[in-house]
Amino acid sequence: MSRRMQGRRAGGKTDHKPRNVGKTTRRIFSYLDAYRWRFFLGLFLIAIQSLAGVAGNAMLLPIVNGIVDGRGIGYLASNLAIMAAIFVSGVTAGYIGSRSLIYVAEHAVHQLRGELFAKSQYLPMKFFDTKSHGEVMSAYTNDAEQVTTALEDTISNVMSSLLTFVGTFVMMLILSPLLTAIALGLMLVMLLTVLLISRFSSRYYKKRQQAMGDMNGFVEEHIRGLRVIKVFNREPQTIEGFSKRNEETKKHSTLASTFGTAMFPLMGSLAMVQYAVTAIVGANLAIAGQAGMSLGLLATFLQYTRNVSRPMVMISQQIGTLLSALAGAERIFAILDDEPEVDTGTIELSQEDFLSGDCYWRVPNENGAEKVPVRGEVVFENVSFSYVEGKKVLDDVSFYAKPGQRIALVGSTGAGKTTIVQLLTRFYEIDEGRILVDGFDIRDIKKESLRMLTGIVLQDVHLFSDTVKENIRFGNIEASDEDVYEAARMANADNFIQPLEHGYDTEITVEGGSLSQGQRQMISIARSAIAEPLLLILDEATSSVDTRTEREIGTAMNKMMEGRTTLVIAHRLSTVRNANAIMVLENGRIIERGDHDELMAQRGRYYELNVGTADLT
Amino acid sequence: MLKKLLTYVRGYRVAAVLSPIMMLIEVGTDVTTPFLMRLVVNEGVLQRDAAAVAHYGSLMILMAFIGFITGGTASYLGSRAGQGFGANLRQAMFRKIQMFSFANLDHFGTATLVTRLSTDAQRMAQTAEMTLRMAVRAPFMLILATVMALSINTELAFIFAVSVPILALALYAIVRFAFPKFSQLQDAVDRLNGVVNENLSAMRVVKGFVREDYEKKKFEKRNSKVRDISIRIFNVIVFSMPMMFLMMYATMVAILWFGGIKSMDGQMLAGDLIGFLTYITQIFISLTMLTMLLVNYVRAKASAVRCLEVIDTKIDLESPVDGITEVPSGDISFEHVSFRYAGMNEDSLKDVSIQIKEGQKVGIIGATGSSKTTLVMLLSRLYDPQEGVVKVGGIDVKDYDLRALREQVSVVLQKNRLFSGTVRENMQFGNETATDEEIWEALDIASAKEFISEKDGALDHEVEAGGGNFSGGQRQRLTIARALLKKPKILILDDAMSAVDMATERRLKQTLAAALKDVTVLTIAQRISSVQDSDLILVMDEGRIDGMGDHETLLKTNTIYREVFESQQQGIAS
The missing domain is CATH 1.20.1560.10 (ABC transporter type 1, transmembrane domain)
Structure with missing residues (x-):
């Protein structure tokens, strides 16, 4: 319980104090x-x-x-x-x-x-x-x-x-030093009161924030999980859990706002006492005609007295806001x-050539720059990587993909397959070894160029709230409408986009959109296709699509993979069969490599992974 | 709406009534003070009577004291009633949401429910507090100060009759102008946040396609819009303050002018004039307070509507009175069932009829969108079909007590979740009284025993919110174990092993089959291999049952099944 609370506190921000x-x-x-x-x-x-x-x-x-x-x-x-x-x-x-x-x-x-x-x-x-x-x-x-x-x-x-405050005080001093001296005593009391109440209220405010954070966290978790709660008949227990937090929040909120708002009547009353005392003394002085007291002076002084407490309350409240x-x-x-x-690479893709198909690496040297043709070769050399120090996700991984080859990575969940995408696109930096593209260490290539070269289709599809057309065009802003339609046709997306109410101008919404998960994936494939990358990474791209649809996309994918170096990260073994080479990853190491037939013949882990279906035939 | 809201003051009525009364007394002391001051001047200073000064002066101090006591009490009572009201409202909303059917949930969506419970309910609590404090204070102050001013000098008080309406009109105009603009601003801010949110979740896509500049441009457009609308609105809003001051000062000058002339003519005493000046401030301060309150009400009204919408939602699926509490067997039948989701223009299930016997293991296969999930959700009555009858144990599901039905028909949802808490707490979700022994047994059946026993504290290991500290496959196995603990008559696994690797899945299927001999098990899957051993396989296509039978039969008779099978066989050597 206590650990849970700590976790939440670390996540939510209840910090109201600036450091510097x-x-x-x-x-x-x-x-x-x-x-x-x-x-x-x-x-x-x-x-x-x-x-x-x-x-x-x-x-x-x-x-x-x-x-x-x-x-x-x-x-x-x-x-x-x-x-x-x-x-x-x-x-x-x-x-x-x-x-x-x-x-x-x-x-x-x-x-x-x-x-x-x-x-x-x-x-x-x-x-x-x-x-x-x-x-x-x-x-x-x-x-x-x-x-x-x-x-x-x-x-x-x-x-x-x-x-x-200062202006009023100075005026009071000019008008009547004697009355000001009397007022000063009460002003000090007011000041102390303000400080004291502020301290109390900020303490309860903090407690209230904590209670509220805890309650809102609970609400968030249990409303998102409501379907599960209903399936398990856990409504009464959930309500009970909420009641406890609601009660706690109420308790602290009541105290926090009591102290926050009691400031006004309290200061108001003190100001009134001050006003009365000043009035009595001033009136007596005026009657006696002492200290140069006149009715006008008394009236003016009293007007100021009324105004002197408000700035104090104001400042005390605003300081909190300011902090x-x-x-x-x-x-x-x-x-x-x-x-x-980090992006210190200097090698660039010459972009104008890239789109026309002729593509060069621009490698700077002493005499300006050298042009090296782009081929699309990928080499991993003794690569090791860990997200958290001490927990190696990839351990001494080496493999290569020649231009145009299709390489598949398989293995059970958590074996480190997806990490390879993160490294090749330099979303993360490797700890040891080298990754080479066309012979260049990817750290020497400009990130922008590296990522232009690679196209990724991820398992989690992320589309933007925009039209279907613009979502596909995201892959290549310079693409014409015609290019968009062609990419969609290639990804087999055209036949469901056309019948949509507004066709390609249909707005995609984040939640509860009219598109199925599979359809969204096809749009994301079209988006990658339009970018015409030379290196393609498919990270379980079809896992959210059913097998029949997958087959429909399959042809499109094959078309897209043609002539491109492709890394396929697969969950379903059916998608990797045609790969030139298959790497089996386990605990961050490559334990088997070869093509499908070789690996099946080896009767190793790959075979085991396959057995579920192999038993059939 | 107000009447409905007032019911949530329940339990805090005394505080809610007492707070304004206390406030009233406080206002009384506030308004009396200038009156006493006037007497100090008129009867004390002008008559040179020190005793009168002392008398009225000490009355002023007494007033201050009473004001302090009543004001402080009013603050406490107001906070108590306001926050109590807020807590009651939240409680009612949360309770109602827990009663929501799946269809009700679809209608709202979870994001807005979370905001309604946090932001909107909190605003309602604040408004309640503010109402108790200001809605009483401001008008009374306004009335009492005006009455006092009138009692001092009726003619001078007529100046208020000119200045107050002018100010009120101006403030009204400002509020009228600013309000529609506020929703524009809210819209613009929502859009801005929308862009950021999407950008954050799609960061890999943005970086992968090198679209940082494109995103920045998109953001900049929304960002400038927020700035421009803000400037437009606030320029108008800030006009209210100078307007207030201007009218207040104008009134002051006018009163000093007419009052001064009267006073010099001897028709009025100087003390009257000084008293009058104080009332001016009080009257104008009450007016600004009223405006603030009004502004707040317009915003709070939207929140109130959103809160009450939740509370007033009609639950479209309720447990029958005296429903049957015992499910006699695991038999299932669908008789000409058709179902349509709200707002869709096509049926998701079309005239479906199926018979399943107790203990049968049934596989369901079909393309995405073929309504496999919809079909099984009707079994534990998460939705009601528009046509036809769904029977469990030979009895219409609508005749069962809802809780009893769901206790005995256990579903592992496709989008499953773990909750923050220990592994044990998560498991007891399925059965509150489950012992550690029973939990380990369930974990064992679900192939989760191994990795849980490796964790620190085993059953005491903390699960993060959403189960983030477990892999997808591990999470799925835990949710299966949780469902097993219910010891159900019917178990539904909706794509519940999709993230589990094949070897584990095979093991899991074997242990499940052995442990659940008498339990009817429905398994929705993408892979034929997951369901091919089933006694019965249903092939679904666009809301219809396209084929039914065992693996061998379907291979011969069903085109879709054969196609899927063949496509999945491609990975296997002949």
């Missing part, structure tokens, strides 16, 4: 560089707004005194005009300031999101295989949103609250700082 405030802040500000003047203008205008609020209230002094002393309508009018002018300019400045900040924040975060996406395109596969989608997604959603809010609102709010925005920014920056895929 200064560095992260500077880095966020670097995104504002292009809009620097707008940003500072925004802050400046909002500062004017806060100060105008303070100054406008100061006009109460001459106005009230003028009224009490009966200085006449002219006096009143001119002072009110000044007050109105101050207020109007403050409001105008604030509005323009807010708009500037919105502009800056949205543009900065747009850039940040763009960089994040761009960066993730070049991260090694390991990054995606070890992180959950949710974790990466939350960088785009929660984290980016928090940064936006901070830039748009929080920073200016904190600044404006601070200015209002979690910084923590969010750090998570984004962590991705931006991740090591990208």
Whole structure:
């Protein structure tokens, strides 16, 4: 139980504390560089707004005194005009300031999101295989949103609250040092209260987040598994499990929000006490005519007293937001700082020739570059690899595929077959040995060229939410519509695409689409066909297709494999029979190799794997 | 909708009623203070009466104290009622979802159910809290402050009659304008997230085809759209604050002007004016609070609809009252059964009739989309057919108590799952009272004993959510073991060994056959080799039974079967 909880905590992010405030802040500000003047203008205008609020209230002094002393309508009018002018300019400045900040924040975060996406395109596969989608997604959603809010609102709010607080305090000091001294005592009490409550509420907030994370994790798992739950009649137990977590969440949420919201009445009451004490002392002073106290001064001072507590509450609440925005920014920056895929290769495919069929490797040397023809030969030389240190997935594997040959890799689940694809495309880097394509170490070939050369059809089909046509064209953006139709015909996909409601313009949806798993695979085969790769890797490409359909695709696949070096990773032995050579992998080692007939004659592992069906004949 | 929602306050009614009352008292103290201040000025300062100052001053402190007590209590009660309401709502939703039939599940899809239970329910709890706090506070503050202002000076209060409606109208216009735009923004954000999500899951494809730039362009288009719509909306939204301040300041200036003249004419006391100024702030703050509440309601309404949709879903498949609890035998019959999924325009099963006797081992084979899975799902009544009758043990499945039926007809689904917890907990999913001995026995039959005993802690080994720390084949064997623990009369294996390698599969089939002599076993498979030893093999094609018989018969009589067989034989030497 406890281990499970830990696992969840490590996966979910409940971290609200930034590690390095200064560095992260500077880095966020670097995104504002292009809009620097707008940003500072925004802050400046909002500062004017806060100060105008303070100054406008100061006009109460001459106005009230003028009224009490009966200085006449002219006096009143001119002072009110000044007050109105101050207020109007403050409001105008604030509005323009807010708009500037919105502009800056949205543009900065747009850039940040763009960089994040761009960066993730070049991260090694390991990054995606070890992180959950949710974790990466939350960088785009929660984290980016928090940064936006901070830039748009929080920073200016904190600044404006601070200015209002300081401005008000200074005005109070100018108006009456004596009353200010009295107010100061109560202000300290308020400050302590704010700090104390913030501490409590953040503690309960953290607990609430944990309880909620645990509950949401449970919900996610048990709704996705609902069909299984129903088949096993486990509804009552599941409901019970949920109730427990729901109750826990409720308990912590209630406390967290009680402390979060009790701040207002508490501070309100303290402000009221302060107001009353100031009023009593001030009124007595005014009656006695001491300390230069006038009614106007008292009224103005009291107006300020009312305003002094609000900024404190505001700041205390915004600091939390600011900190979690910084923590969010750090998570984004962590991705931006991740090591990208290593790509130091210099050998390139000459692309214009590639499409026309004549294809060369452009090998740079002292005198510029040398042209070497592309043949499509693959050699694995004593390759060893492990995902996790100490657990070898491939152990000293060597084999070769001559241009145009078809090589099959078979073996039971977990034997390391799929890993070979990951290595040949350099999704992962090998630990020992070499992989050569046309005699070049693949580490010396530009990744882009290496991947252009290879076409992969994977077991898990990934199509995009776009039309059928665009999904096929994904393999080669320059392909014409006619090319798309031809590729589809080749993959036997044309005859089910045509009858679709919108034919090739039918939108493919991620969940619950109208296409069957097999049909989706055929579209992905068409996508690979249109790319016209020289090296083809089929990773259990037809495992989700039934045998009859597989046979239908078979002809298309054979056509596609013609003249291309092909690596077939197979689960079903029927698909590998025609291979030039078959490698049997077990525990990361090649234990048998030969063609079908040779291996059957050997009566080894391959034969054993086949026996299930061999018994038939 | 509101009436329905109110039922979830159950258990927290006292808090829900008391919280607003406390809040009311707090507002009362808030509004009384400026009034007392006015008396301090008028009767104290202006009359030079220190006793009056002390009297009204201490009343103000008393008010602050009462405000503190009632405000704090209101906060606690409000949170309690609000979060309690949220918890009740979540509980009702979760309970309902557990009752969903497969068809109900198809209708919603799992992703949205998860969001509804987390995000939407949470928003409802927050809204409830906010309502208890603000929906009472703001209007009362508005009314009481206005009444107080009126009582001080009716004529001056008319200034509010001009400024308040102007502000209300402006705020209304802003909200009206911004709202439709909010859903546009949500759409744009959803699309952006959609691109990221797809990109993440298809990263191998993107890298494999070197389409990074293409993806970046696609993202950039959506990214800019989010930015542009955000700027448009927020520029309008931020207009509400200056609007509020402007009207507040305008009112203040107007009151000082007219009040000042009156005061100088001696028609009004200075204390009245000072009191008045405070009420201005209170009135305008309540107005902004009301706007915020309104804004929140519009967003919460969408959440409420989404939550209630779940709760109000009609369960289209329910257990009969006093259903039969004992399945007498493992006989199965389908009598002219036709079935169509909701929203499809063609039947998935067309007039299917089959007879299977207890203890028979039946194989089902057919192309993807030939409705093999649909056929077996009718047996444990995961769906109801529109026409015809499905019988288990000679009795219509609709007459059984649903739980009893599912207890005795065990299904290993194609898309199976393990849950986070220990191996033992996962196994006890099949049978809560299963002993370790029974579990090991089931694991042994399912060829899973070996690899489980090698794991740290064996039965205590932790399974990750979704079973990620086991290979596909191991997961399948564990789910088979789990199904065996139910000791069912009928066992259905829906492509349950697809990831198991052939050698293991052969062993597994033998142990299963030996252990389940009296159990009727239906096996859906892709490979003929998986079903060829069966007593009876069903060949399905586009929702129909294309052929029935044993391996030898089908080879002679059924074209589809022969074709599949031959295509699978290609890998074997003659």
